[in-house]
Amino acid sequence: MPFINYAAREITCKLVYYGPGLGGKTTNLQWIYQNTQREAKGKMVTLATESERTLFFDLLPLSLGKIRGFSTRFQLYTVPGQIFYDASRKLILKGADGVAFVADSQAARFEANVESLRNLKLNLEENGLDFETIPYVLQLNKRDLPTALPVEQLVEALRCRNEPVFEAIAPQGVGVVETLKALVKQSLSRLKAGAPATTRV
Amino acid sequence: MVASDLILHEEEFLKVTSLAERLLRDSNSRFVALIDRNGQPIASAGDLPGVDRTALASLAAGNVAATEGLASMIGEESFTCLYHEGDREHLHISSVGQAGILLVTFDERSSLGLVRLRVRQITPEITHVFETMLEKSRHAAESGESAGAPMAEITDDDIDSLFGDRI
Numbered sequence: 001m002p003f004i005n006y007a008a009r010e011i012t013c014k015l016v017y018y019g020p021g022l023g024g025k026t027t028n029l030q031w032i033y034q035n036t037q038r039e040a041k042g043k044m045v046t047l048a049t050e051s052e053r054t055l056f057f058d059l060l061p062l063s064l065g066k067i068r069g070f071s072t073r074f075q076l077y078t079v080p081g082q083i084f085y086d087a088s089r090k091l092i093l094k095g096a097d098g099v100a101f102v103a104d105s106q107a108a109r110f111e112a113n114v115e116s117l118r119n120l121k122l123n124l125e126e127n128g129l130d131f132e133t134i135p136y137v138l139q140l141n142k143r144d145l146p147t148a149l150p151v152e153q154l155v156e157a158l159r160c161r162n163e164p165v166f167e168a169i170a171p172q173g174v175g176v177v178e179t180l181k182a183l184v185k186q187s188l189s190r191l192k193a194g195a196p197a198t199t200r201v
Numbered sequence: 202m203v204a205s206d207l208i209l210h211e212e213e214f215l216k217v218t219s220l221a222e223r224l225l226r227d228s229n230s231r232f233v234a235l236i237d238r239n240g241q242p243i244a245s246a247g248d249l250p251g252v253d254r255t256a257l258a259s260l261a262a263g264n265v266a267a268t269e270g271l272a273s274m275i276g277e278e279s280f281t282c283l284y285h286e287g288d289r290e291h292l293h294i295s296s297v298g299q300a301g302i303l304l305v306t307f308d309e310r311s312s313l314g315l316v317r318l319r320v321r322q323i324t325p326e327i328t329h330v331f332e333t334m335l336e337k338s339r340h341a342a343e344s345g346e347s348a349g350a351p352m353a354e355i356t357d358d359d360i361d362s363l364f365g366d367r368i
Contacts, residue, residue: 003207003241007214011352012241032368040367043253045260056263061255064363067355072363075240075255091266095239177368185360191352 002097002187004070012073013187014095015180018120019102020112021053021081024141027170028102029060029076032180035173040064054080057092067188074184081116090123098135098187099124100179102170103158105140105148113158132161135186139179141168207237207300208341213334214244220327221246228319230307231290235327236261238300249306261294261304282320284313295320298328300335 002013017025026046033044042061049055058078063071077096079089093099101120103113121131140154155165164182168175221233225246232247240259249257264283272280283294293305293316303324305316 003209003237003239005209005214005243007209007211014239014241036368037366043256045256047263056267057259059256059259061253064367065365067359067363068352070352073255075259077259087270088267091263091270094266095237095241177364180368181361181364184363185357188352188355188360192355 002191008071009069010071010073011067011188011191012075013097013184014075014077015098015100015183015187016093016096017076017078017100017102018089018093018116019081019141020104020109020116021083023081023102023104023109023113023116024168024170025078025081025102026054026058028100028139028141028168028176028179029058029078031170031173031176032062032076033060036062053082054078055085056080056088064184072188076180083115086119086123089119090126093120093123093127093129096124096127096129096134097190098137098183100137100139100183101158102139102141102168103154105142105154106145107147107149110149110154110157113154117158117160135183135190136161136163137179137182137186138163138165139168139175140165141170141175143167143174144169144172207241207334208338209243209334210337213330213337216330217244217327217334218246220323220330224303224305224319224323227323228305228307228316229311230305230316232304232306234258234261234304235297235331236302236304238262238265238302243301247306257304261302265294265296265302282317286313293317293320295324297324298331301327301331303327 002011004011017028019025040063045059047056060076062074077092079092124131138159166175166179170176217235221244225233232249234245235243236258237243240262242254242258269279281296285292290306290308295303297303307316
């Protein structure tokens with residue numbers, strides 16, 4: 001559930017971009033950063049290796065408009081996709097209010113997508129979060145590559161709970177805002193009266 | 202329930218801000234921030250010109266989380282305090298109860314000993330306020346009150362309008 005600060009009249013949501021290594025999670029954040037008005041974005045933090053692979057996380061703070069007198073703030077995080085950084089992924093998922101799974105459409109990365117999705121479910125559970133109810137969207141990235149698998153095949157393998165699916169080409173911004181919007185919408189909709197809890201009790 | 206189920210009411214906000222201001226004054230430091238373990242900034246005192254506080258909070262939380270991972274690897278339950286020494290600016294980061302982090306930045310006008318002493322003295326009070334905040338959040342959830350009462354009536358149009366021409 002988002003952090004609600006009644007004193008500052010502010011709501012903050014933590015949204016996490018998850019997925020296999022080199023799938024385009026950081027590229028999603030970079031595109032948003034480059035195409036967001038200055039007053040709406042904070043400093044983008046990137047903790048990367050010398051070869052620009054995410055080491056710990058990327059963070060982009062966004063301040064969008066007001067709803068019912070409350071300012072809305074979103075902290076967009078990416079996780080490191082490489083398999084051996086699992087401890088970092090687990091830490092970053094803690095307290096997540098929503099997850100975007102960025103899948104790599106290339107045939108050669110099919111297994112990596114499946115493994116990363118399995119890893120997401122496990123790490124959510126270890127953080128006391130429920131994969132079935134947490135705000136969640138699926139992005140099929142790299143749709144412009146000739147080696148991309150058909151959308152139907154990826155949806156069949158990766159879509160688990162009737163979540164919204166977006167085709168994307170992150171460096172060009174295709175599908176990037178749509179993915180973010182859908183995630184923001186689901187996260188804030190949880191604040192409506194009677195919305196089910198995200199956390200396991 | 203996890204620590205992210207957090208609602209900060211005005212009463213606790215004012216209390217915790219006043220404690221942060223007292224710590225800032227007594228330790229002669231530059232900036233004090235209370236952060237939750239998920240990286241959300243909760244309250245602060247002092248000024249750090251040009252520093253994005255959200256980024257600072259998430260990096261501090263990441264730092265604490267990574268250090269706790271290291272602690273458990275070597276058989277410690279946790280490391281309760283972190284100290285980073287720079288040429289001019291220094292950072293003191295400590296745990297506040299189970300769910301909070303206290304970050305203090307200071308320069309040559311203070312010292313590690315003074316900061317450590319003042320942090321130790323004020324931590325029980327900050328912990329108490331923090332735990333009250335968590336207790337109230339838990340109570341709201343258990344009693345079925347909507348944590349986001351002001352948001353109960355939001356519409357899809359409200360959410361769509363957030364983006365406008367910002368992105």
